[in-house]
Amino acid sequence: MKIEPGTVVTLAYDITTADGEIVESSDISGPVSLLHGRQTLIPGLAKRLEGLEDGAEETFEFPPEEAFGTVEDAPTNVMSRAEFPEGTKFEVGVKFVAKMPNGQPLHLAVKEVSDESVTVAMIHPLAGQTIGMAVRIIGVRKATSKEKELGKAMVKPPPPPPKK
Structure with missing residues (x-):
């Protein structure tokens, strides 16, 4: 199944700074499930995930405007x-x-x-910075009517993989 609005996406990810330092990882926090088109980790992610399928692995680069914003535009x-x-x-x-x-x-x-x-x-500590994000799609499914109504995924994602 392809990722499109109205699907729940479960993904593993690493967020990195421009110099490659991992600043956030689902290896620590566990995979995340998002209602595509309604929830996201960062603003630019949804359009990059559109059309990907279960098992896809991609690496993206996000300018500040698509990531954590600029310092000047901070709320x-x-x-x-x-x-x-x-x-x-x-x-x-x-x-x-x-x-x-x-x-x-x-x-x-x-x-x-x-x-x-x-x-x-x-x-945000990463405001004004270009960041990298590596993602692995763990699952894609149709959202339930309750999830669509609430605007968020209602399932817990699987636990993080064991350390090797």
């Missing part, structure tokens, strides 16, 4: 000063790193400061 968030440790001093342009709930680092840059709030740009 912003207005946060209450109370969300930061007491005594934190803020200056426009200052950058710092916070941890997301999943433990991943989130790079923040102060954009605006008021008496009550701080506007920060949320910059």
